[in-house]
Amino acid sequence: MPKRAILYAGAFILTTGLLSACPSTSDGGGGRPPVGAPAQTGVDGDWVGTDGVAVSTLRGGQFSSRSLATGETLTNGTYVARDQRTIDLDFFSVRTNQNTKATCILVDVNQMNCTLATGTQFVLTRKLA
Numbered sequence: 001m002p003k004r005a006i007l008y009a010g011a012f013i014l015t016t017g018l019l020s021a022c023p024s025t026s027d028g029g030g031g032r033p034p035v036g037a038p039a040q041t042g043v044d045g046d047w048v049g050t051d052g053v054a055v056s057t058l059r060g061g062q063f064s065s066r067s068l069a070t071g072e073t074l075t076n077g078t079y080v081a082r083d084q085r086t087i088d089l090d091f092f093s094v095r096t097n098q099n100t101k102a103t104c105i106l107v108d109v110n111q112m113n114c115t116l117a118t119g120t121q122f123v124l125t126r127k128l129a
Helices: 003-021
Strands: 045-049 054-059 062-067 073-081 086-093 098-108 111-116 121-126
Touching: 054 073, 062 086
Parallel strands: none
Antiparallel strands: 045 054, 045 121, 054 062, 062 073, 073 086, 086 098, 098 111, 111 121
16 A cells, blocks of 8 residues: 555544544534533432422422422522532521521432431432322
């Protein structure tokens, strides 16, 4: 094989390899969500405390809970995914009239183990439709 053909083949292989390493632009962002869009955390949905008192809703960065017995709102706030398993809640309790924080660990797709800033622990399980 002539040297020129070897050089062209090498350049082609190198260029192909470099291009395959570039992020795709077909989704408009190389696989990343648009700027300002909430990160997908896998926790969006309704969660019930194992004590059966309330249902908590996490959706698009917003957190709220309501009484299962009466439907009254118990908390309102926000949540942020620290990583794929750790969720930080920051909310206002209507009953105690206080802001509260909690950290939840996603044990699996259907269970979060949470700890309030006071140290009190609770468990949330995904409410299935």
